[in-house]
Amino acid sequence: MTDQTLTPAAFAERLGANADLVGGTLERMLGAQTLPGEISRPARLLEAMRYAALEGGKRLRPFLTLEAARLFGVEGEGVLRAAAAVEMLHCYSLAHDDLPAMDDDDLRRGRPTLHKAFDEATAILAGDALLTYAFDALADPATHADGAVRAELCLGLARASGLGGMAGGQALDLAAESVGRPLPQIAIERLQAMKTGALLRFAVEAGAIVAGASQADRLALAAYGKALGAAFQIADDILDAEGDDATLGKRAGKDAGRNKATLVGALGIIGARRLLGKFVEQAEAALAPFGARADVLIAAARFTASRDR
């Protein structure tokens, strides 16, 4: 494999190529054409969903889905649909997190947030509809011929993103802000594992599920996804503490101003960087069984840790 020496530039190119593929899939799914069982697609709601899902973003989650499946030689429409479903789930969560009653953000990826570009009601509904569409995409026979695989994808996404995962993590995050005193490290790590880790982990697992990977391979990839998710969130905390608005495309320094539960707050920048390094090592170690085939995923973990926005 020539991937063994994947340079940052080569990784960026691969990230971009996957993003284009997923963008094309999302573009097709979010077209005006109704699917069987749909009565009509209201234009403004669809436009809001497209605004939330089609523009910008690194597409890290679908990248992980696509590359996890490629480990087992699987590519094509089915895994692209699964990747697009994970991205729709992610985009719904951004739209709802940005709402005035939640994080109250005006700017996202350098553009007005969804409720600023449209209105609050439309942002709530577009988020709801993207969340729902993610399950639609996974449950549709176009994603996989085997119904058991489709149901497993739906169940995995639900567990990663609901009460015991992402939505629960966001609830804990909002609660931590209002308490006004810092959480202990272990509580922050659990909060972050729920809020961002669970979906990143599922993004990896989804590729393995679609590809029909063995249980052992799935466990290895889940361990990788878990470590990568932890690394991602620490890197995010460090970026917020050190970045500026222009490179972030959103307001910097807002975590400290709001008493957000972050590992930079709990450990300081140096402690946070050390922990970040530990999680990247864990992510790489989990991929050992795959040898050089997994170099793209190793590069993804390093990219996650060192990204500047």
Next chain:
Amino acid sequence: MTDQTLTPAAFAERLGANADLVGGTLERMLGAQTLPGEISRPARLLEAMRYAALEGGKRLRPFLTLEAARLFGVEGEGVLRAAAAVEMLHCYSLAHDDLPAMDDDDLRRGRPTLHKAFDEATAILAGDALLTYAFDALADPATHADGAVRAELCLGLARASGLGGMAGGQALDLAAESVGRPLPQIAIERLQAMKTGALLRFAVEAGAIVAGASQADRLALAAYGKALGAAFQIADDILDAEGDDATLGKRAGKDAGRNKATLVGALGIIGARRLLGKFVEQAEAALAPFGARADVLIAAARFTASRDR
């Protein structure tokens, strides 16, 4: 079958018995115990989900699921879980529709709405988590041994409740309010078929899917569900125009005050009552193939049309 002469009192008893069964299932699902893949269940978010899902309501949708399955002799945990999933989806939609940015309601089923009892952020998240949990419940092997059936349930729920169904209908409803002039009847009927009809129809179909009904039987039940959904919404419009706060458990007369798209507005009360009668007849006609076995479902259509709240 003794159901042939189902009196209103006997129907009410059966509705209550089913509601108790579904309530018990929801109570178990919304307990503190985590499921595999869940990291933790944050107490306040869970409490809000329980507030939204466990109290009150006629439980009409899960009633339809349970009774549709009973047509084919199927009862038990699997269909109860499917019925509970439909109810969670319904409760999420109420929580989000009540939000200040949407219908801005303070009262629901005679109690403070979710965002009044908790806060807006929690109401948004609890709705998101109930929506997600509905798919969790359907995709879980505890609902049906056959993965293809579970995936079909997920797909049906998604199509009924997303962009091309309920969420889309709510978007059209909000848009109609802001236009300020009445919609033509055909547009109102489509809006209502999306906003409330699609989920009522799926509630019926879900029972048939779990029970493994034939394609012909499923089509008959889908036609019944569609007509019942249309009847339900007209009855709702009539209730709003004629009812009072105390019997409704929410503010009456608000549709007219807000320029809501209703069939009472388009047709007048007499015209609306006539159309209601037509849809009830359609619902009954669709059940003809099942003979006296379907008397409970016929009673449900009549109940839907004549209910006083």
